[in-house]
Each structure stands twice: as structure tokens, then as C-alpha cells.
Amino acid sequence: GxxxxxxxxxxxxxxxxxxxxxxxxxSGFNGLFWYQQHAGEAPTFLSYNVLDGLxxxxxxxSFLSRSKGYSYLLLKELQMKDxxxxxxxxxxxxxxxxxxxxxxxxxxxx
Amino acid sequence: NAGVTQTPKFRILKIGQSMTLQCTQDMNHNYxxxxxxxxxxxxKLIYYSVGAGITDKGEVPNGYNVSRSTxxxxxxxxxxxxxxxxxxxxxxxxxxxSGANVLTFGAGSRLTVL
Numbered sequence: 001g002x003x004x005x006x007x008x009x010x011x012x013x014x015x016x017x018x019x020x021x022x023x024x025x026x027s028g029f030n031g032l033f034w035y036q037q038h039a040g041e042a043p044t045f046l047s048y049n050v051l052d053g054l055x056x057x058x059x060x061x062s063f064l065s066r067s068k069g070y071s072y073l074l075l076k077e078l079q080m081k082d083x084x085x086x087x088x089x090x091x092x093x094x095x096x097x098x099x100x101x102x103x104x105x106x107x108x109x110x
Numbered sequence: 111n112a113g114v115t116q117t118p119k120f121r122i123l124k125i126g127q128s129m130t131l132q133c134t135q136d137m138n139h140n141y142x143x144x145x146x147x148x149x150x151x152x153x154k155l156i157y158y159s160v161g162a163g164i165t166d167k168g169e170v171p172n173g174y175n176v177s178r179s180t181x182x183x184x185x186x187x188x189x190x191x192x193x194x195x196x197x198x199x200x201x202x203x204x205x206x207x208s209g210a211n212v213l214t215f216g217a218g219s220r221l222t223v224l
Contacts (some may be wrong), residue, residue, distance in 0.1 A: 002169075004152075033212065042200060042215035043153070087152055089213075095160055096141045096206045097168065098213055100152040 002026050004101035006088050011107045012078055020073045020104045022088035030093035032064050032071045037085045037103070046086075047073065075106075083108045112136050116201050116216035123191040123223045131186040131219050133201030141204045142184040143168075143213065144176065146197040153200065159184055191223045 003025040012018040024032070031050045035043035049055055049064035049071065061074040075082055088101040114135045123129055135142065140161045145153040155168030159178040173195060175187040184203075188195060198220050202213040 031211070035213075042217055043213075044215075045212040048212065089153075091211070095158060095166060096204060096211070097155060097158055098143070098202075098204075099155060099169070100145075102150075102152040105150075 002090060002099040004088055004090055004099060006086075006101040006104045008102070009105045009107070011109060012075075014078055014080060014108055014110050016078050017074065017076050018078060018106065020075070020086050020088075020106065022071045022073075022101055024069050024071070024088070024090050024101075026069075026090050026092065026099070028092045028094050029066065029090060031091040032062070033089040033091060033098065034060075034062050034071075034073045035087040035089060035100075037087060039084075043087055078108050080108050080110070082106065114201055114203055114214055114216035116199075116219050118219060119217065120220050121222070123188075123221065125191060125193065125223060127191050128187070128189050129191065129221075130188075131199055131201070131221070133184045133186070133216060134182050135184075135201075135203040135214070136182065137203060137205070137214065138181060139203035139205045139214070140181065141206055142178065143202045143204075144174070144184070144186045145200045145202065146170065146195075147200060147218075148197050156186065156199075188221075193223050195221065196223045197221060 037043040047062040085103040144156040157176040
């Protein structure tokens with residue numbers, strides 16, 4: 001199986017910055033993806049990294065270190081609507097398979 | 111443009127019954143996937159397909175079957191429903207030769223086996 005680890009829960013304050021970490025161990029690595037999932041809804045794509053470094057998309061940024069098997073998602077200027085589960089996923093180069101971690105439930109408080 | 115459409119949205123089955131979850135995509139994506147998500151958990155890959163006529167097992171294929179006769183359709187079959195198959199099922203698709211190659215998900219099908 002795939003070893004993809006994320007913290008189970010996090011709480012942060014509105015307007016603050018939060019970093020959600022993800023570590024992975026896999027063969028045939030071909031990208032690290034982040035998805036957001038609100039309760040009762042389908043996951044939606046946020047960001048991805050194939051090469052090492054930081055990718056910035058508005059309030060969301062994602063970082064990857066392939067040598068360390070490590071990624072993080074950075075959320076800036078937190079809003080109440082950011083309360084959701086954040087899923088880390090590894091893409092493998094065989095069959096274009098995507099494997100997910102258990103997700104991090106983020107609660108944003110006033 | 112509907113994207114990925116799953117039916118039914120909700121279903122209750124009795125132990126031992128069979129059913130098929132339908133999934134259709136209209137984006138001409140070559141890759142399609144079935145995931146299940148148990149409460150408070152991430153997504154587990156059941157089966158995937160790299161194109162019409164080709165399917166392969168994911169992490170948790172036992173108790174399920176799939177087929178891919180067309181590019182658009184990827185149904186998931188449960189032959190003998192068991193309580194352990196109570197879950198939310200998501201179908202997804204992707205186009206491997208597109209830029210980000212992201213997964214597009216359907217709205218999900220909530221299945222309860224009693």
C-alpha cells in the first residue's frame with residue numbers, strides 16, 4: 001500500500017496562516033496533489049507539485065521536497081469558508097493512479 | 111457540460127443484494143476511477159481504468175467489479191452486498207496528457223447495507 005500521513009485535525013483563527021503537512025513513501029512517484037473537501041461534498045482540486053519547490057495560487061500555496069517525501073499546503077488569510085477537510089494525494093506513474101491520505105480536518109474559528 | 115455524473119445519489123441495500131453504481135463523464139477523459147470514503151477517512155481506490163476495455167484493481171477491490179465498454183461509462187458492480195460496503199462512493203476521471211492532470215469527481219453515491 002501507500003504510506004501517506006497527515007495530521008487528523010487542526011484548528012486555526014480567522015485571518016491567520018495555517019500549514020498542513022503531508023509525508024509519503026511510495027514508488028513511482030509522479031506528483032503530489034492537494035484537494036479540499038467540504039462536508040457532504042466531493043473533493044475539489046487546489047494545488048499540485050511535480051518538481052521540488054513552492055507553487056503559489058492566490059491564498060493557497062503548496063510545497064514539495066521529493067528527497068524528503070514531504071509536502072505542505074499553506075493557507076493564508078484564513079476565512080470561515082476554509083473550514084473543510086484537506087486531502088493529500090500521491091500520483092503514481094503507472095496507470096495514472098492517485099492515492100490519498102486520510103485527510104486533515106481544519107476548523108477555522110473567529 | 112455535466113462533468114462526471116453518478117447515479118444513484120442514495121441507496122439502501124439488504125445484505126446479499128446486488129446493485130450497480132453508474133458513472134458517466136462527458137469530458138472525453140481516458141482515465142476513470144472508483145473510490146470509497148468511510149466516515150472521517152480519506153479516499154480508497156477500488157478500481158481504475160486507463161481506457162475503454164482496460165481495467166485494473168486498486169487498493170480495495172474485493173467485493174466489487176467494474177467494466178469499461180466505452181470511454182464515457184465506468185459502472186461499479188456490487189455482487190453480494192455486505193455491511194462493510196456501507197460507504198460513500200466517488201467516481202472520478204482525468205486526462206493524463208492535460209496540464210495538471212487533475213481528478214474531476216462526481217457528486218458521490220451514499221450506500222447503506224443493512
